[in-house]
Amino acid sequence: MKNRGISALIATLLISVAALGSFIGCGNTVIENNGYDATKANISVATYNGGVGYQWLEEAASRFEEKYKDATHFEEGKVGVKISVDKDKQFYTGENLSTSALTKDMYFTEGVDYYTFVNADKVADITDVVKGSLSTYGETGTIEAKLDDSFKSFLTAKDNKYYMLPFYDAFYGFVYDVDLFEEEGFYYDKDGDFLALRDESQREDFEANKANGPDGEHGTYDDGLPATYKQFLDLLDQIAAKSCIPFCYSGSYNDYVNKACRAFIADYEGYDGFKLNYTFDGKANLVKEIKADGSVVTEEVKITPENGYELQRQAGKYYALKMQEEIFGTAKYVGGSWNGYDYTVAQSEYIKSKYASTRYAMLVEGVWWENEANPTFAELEIIKGEKKESRRFGFMPMPKLKAELAGPQTMFSANSSFAFINKNCQNMELAKEFMRFLHTDAEMSKFNAKTSISRSLKYEVKNEDKATATHFGKTLIDMRKQANVVYPYSSVKMVIDHPEVFSQTAWYFNSSIDGNSFKNPFDSFKNRQSDAKQYFNGLYAYQKLMWSNLKLGK
C-alpha cells in the first residue's frame, strides 16, 4: 500500500513532466541573436535597467556605430562596428555580478563595490582610456581631468591603475510639483509672501516677482523657492493650510527620508567641510555647545584619522537632524498618519494624487524617481490622456540656515554606480573606444538630458540637449551646474577598510543614546526615542566607541 503510494506519486510526476516536455518540446524557449553582426566588429554592453533606463545606451550605441561605420581597424576583415545593448536582462546589478561570471563585454551598473571586482580580477585595466587623449572627438583634455579628486585617489589606491569610471550621481532630496506650486501659490515673492500664478498670461510678472531663492540670485532655477530653514517650514504650514499634504514618502523605505535630510548636512558644511568626512585631513568647525534657545557655539578643530570621530560634532549634522525632527518628527506634514508604502507605491501615490481627494506637494526620493515611475505615468496616459512630459516637477534645492548664507548648493552624491569592461572582452580595442566615446562631453551631455541624471564627472550640458529634458531634468541640470558635489570616496586606508563605520548610512546615522544603538533617525523620532539633540550627541558617542576597532594604517 505504502509503496504503491510512492510509486504512484513518482510515476505521476514523471509522466506529467514528460508529457509537458513532449507537448511543447522546448516550446516557448527562444534563441535570440543578440544583434550580433558577423560582417562587423562586435561588442555587447549591458546596463542595469533601473532608474536611468537603457534607452540612453541604445541611442549612444547607434551614434557610435554611425561614427565608425567605415572603420576597419577594430577587427581584421570587418567593416563597421556593432554594439549590442542588453536591455532584456534587468539583473546587471553590481551585487549580482559580483557573485557571477561576467558574460557581457562592458557594463554600466549600480551597487558596485569597486574593490570586490578589482580583487576578483574580473575587470579590465582602462588606465590608458582614462589618461589618454580624447582628441579623436575634438577634445583637448583627458577623461581623468573630468574626474573629481576623490575618485582619482580612490580608484587608483590599489596599484595606480584605473579599472572603472563613475557612472551617475545619486542625489536624494525633495521633488516638488511645479504645477501645484504655481496653482496654489507655494512660491515666495520678494517680500516673503506667498505667490501664485493666477493666469498663464501673467507669467512674466510672476517670474519677475519671485524671491531669489537659496542661491541669492534672481533669474535662476530656484527663484521663489524657500531660501531659509524658516521659510521652508513656513512653506510646509502653508501647504497644509491649503489642504494639501506637504510630503509623500515611502514608509517601508523610510531611510530615503534620512538620506534626503542628509542633504542638509552637505549643503551647510560646504564642499571643504563635508569632504572632511572622507579625507580626515583639515580644519573643521565643530559644535561646542547647543544653547537652550537652539543656537550653536562652534570651535575649530584639526581633524586627522586619529580623532576622526570628532567630525560627528559638525554643526551641519545637528541642523540636519533638527530639520528632520521638525519636518518628520510627527506625522503632521505627511498627512496625519504614517504609511507603509513601498517606494514605487509612494511614487505612484504622489503622481496620481493630482486626481485624488488630497494632493501631495512633495515627494521624498532620489533623482532617478521619474524613470522608476514610468508604469504609473503610462497608466495615467491611458486613463486620463495625460502624458508624462506634460507634468512638471522640480528638485528642491536645500534652504540655508540664514539668508546671509545664500549661495550655490553643495550636494552629496551617494554614488555606487560604475562603468567597466570585462577583462575577457572579445574586442578590447572596440570596447575601450566605446568607453572613450561615452565619456566625451557631448555624450555625457546627451546622457544627462535623456535621463535627467548627471554623470559623476565634470562636463557641461549643451543647451540643445537640455531642451529635450523633462522639466524635472532641467531643474536638476541647472542645480548641478551651479553646485559643488562631494563623493563618498577617498584613498584613506581606514575608510576603505572599514565600510561598517564609513558607509553612506553608518557614518551619518549610527547613534548611541543611553546605551541603545540606533541607525535610523526617522524611526527614532517617530517612536519618540530621542530628539534631535540627543541623536546628534549620540553620533559622537557611537563613533568614539567604534574608533578603537579601526585600523588607522595609512
Place this chain on the structure above:
Amino acid sequence: MDQNGKIKAVKRPSVNVFAIAIAVLLVVYMLTMCITLFWTIMTTVKTNAEYEFYEEAGIMVGNKLWLPKTGISFNNYGMAFKFFYVPVQEGMYTVQYGIFTQFIFSFLYSFGCAASVTVVSLVMGYATARFKYKFSNFIYAFVLVTMALPIVGSMPSEIAVAQNLGIFDTFPGIWIMRGSFLNTYFLIFFAQFKTIPKDYTEAAKIDGADPLSIMLKIIVPLAMSTVTTVFVLTFISFWNDFQIPMVYIPSYPVAAYGMYVFQNTPIVEIANTPTRLAGIFLMALPIVIFYAIFNKQLNVNLSAGGIKG
C-alpha cells in the same frame, strides 16, 4: 484494525471542550490563511487600472481592498505567462527560456536534490542510529555543530571546487553538492531508526540475513512514511529556492529564479502588483496542484507506514 480504531475515535459523541478549543484556534488560523489567499487571487484578476487608479465620484482612490468593481480579467496571467522569461547567454546568443522549460529545470533540480538529500540523510541516519560505534556519536554531534555554525563567505571557494571537479553548472553536480546529511532530516531519520527495537533485526540476523538486506528489507520499509515525508518537504523547498540554482546552475534557470527575475523586472507592462502576484502564482500553481492531489496520498502513506508498538 488500525482503521477501525480511528473510526471509533471519530464517532466519539460527547461534547469535547478540548477539541473545540483547538478547533477555534484552527478556524482562526484557516481564516487568516483564506483571507490572504483570497485577497491574492482577487488581486490577480483585477486590472491594474482598477487596483491603483479606480475612480469613485471623480476621485482616484484605487481599489486595493475590495472585490473587483470593473469585472474580472485574466489578462494578468496572460501577461505574466508572456513575460516569464529568463535569458541565458550562450556566446553571442541569448537563449530565452520560457516558463515550461523553467518547470522542467525546476523539476530536475528539485527531484534530484530532494532524492539525494533524502537518500544520504537516510543512509547516515541509519548507520549512526543502528550501529553503536563511537564514530556514530561523533557524527551526530558533528551535524549539530554544523547546524549551529554559520558559515561565512564560502560561496566563491565552493564554486571553485565545483569548477575544478568539472561539475559546475551541471545537474549531477548540483545533486552531489546538495546531497549532504548536515540537516534536520538526518536527525529525524536518526530518531526514527533509534526507536525501532533491536528485536526486529536480531531475528533476521540469526536467520543469516546480511546487513544490507536487513536495512533495505526490514528497517527502511518501516520508515517509508518518513522517507516520503522528507522527500516531499525537501522537494518543495528546493522547488521554491532560487538562490542556489542561480549561482550553481546558471545555464538552467529554474522557475523560482524566473519568478525572481519577473518580480524585479522594470518592464512597464508587468511592473504592477496584480501582474506580479499573478506571476508568482503561476510559478506556485504546479506545486499547489501537486499538493492538492497528493494531500490524501501523503496522508495514507503516513498512516500506513511506521511501526506499531
Place this chain on the structure above:
Amino acid sequence: MEATNKKQKGDRGDLIFYCCLVALPLLQVAIFYFYVNFNSILMAFKSYDRLSDTFYWDFGANFSRFWQELTMKSSILIDAFKNSFIVWLFTSVLGTVLSIVFSYYIFKKWALSKTFKFFLFLPSVLPSILLVIVFKFFVNEAIPEYISHFTGNIITPLLLGKDSLMPTILFYNVWVCFGAQLLIYTGAMDQIAPEILEAGKVDGVSCVREFVSIVVPIILPTVTTFVIANVATLFTNQANLYAFFGDKVDYSNYTIGYYLFVLVNNKVDYGKTMYCYASTLGIICTLIAFPLTMLIRRLLNGKEED
C-alpha cells in the same frame, strides 16, 4: 565457540557494511564542507586588507572586538542575543506546542481535520516570496485601511510601529512554521498502537488525559529531534527579517542570525571586509549553542542515551 566466531564475523561484517554506508556521504562532506569551509573558519583569527585583498593573521582582533561590542555601553549584540532567544521561544516552543496540539486534532480526525491540515501545510508549499509580499501588504496597508474604514481610527502600519513590529514578525514566523512538524507529528501519532488508546478509552480517560499522558510521551522522541534542531539553529535564525526589510532593520530588532547575514551579504557596502568578524561571531555563537543543544538533548532524552 562456533557461536562466538559467528558473532565476531558478524561484527566485522557490520563494520565493513557501516564503513560502506558512511564512506560516500563523508567524502561529500569532506569536500563540500571541510575543504570548502576551512578557510572561512580560519577567518575568525584573521583580518582583511582590502587593497591587497589578503587575509592576514590577527589573532585577538576580532575577539576583542566582540568583547568590546558585548560590553560597551551601546550594544547591538545584547539586543540581538535577546531577540534571538525570543524568536526561538516563539517559533520553537510556541510553534512546537501548537504543532503538537494541532497534530493531535488531525490525528483524532475531528471535524474539518483534513481541511485544517491542508491550510496548515499550505505555507510550506507556497514560495516564501509570495507569503512575504502578501503578508507585508496586509499588515502595512490593508489592516490600517480596514481599521480606519470601519472605526475611523488611524494606526501605524504594523511592521513600522515600534511596539507592533516584533510581535508582527513573531506572528509571521509562527504562522508559517507548522508544515513540516505537522507531517512528522501526525505521522508519529499514527504509529501509536491502537490498543494503547483503546485501553485508555475503556478506562474512561478524557481527551486531555489521553493527549498529555499517552500521546505526548510516545511521540516525545520525535518532538525532541525538532527541539534539538531548533536549539542548534538558535543563532542562525534570522526570523525572515531580511525578506521583510532587507538591511533596513533597526538595531534594536536584530537577531544574531540576521546580524551575521547582513555582515556577510551586504556586498555593496561591505564587500569581504566583515567576513572575519562574522566568522568570529559565528564561532562564538556555536560555542554557546552547541553545549546548550547537547544539554537540552540530554535533559529531554533522560537516561535513554546513556
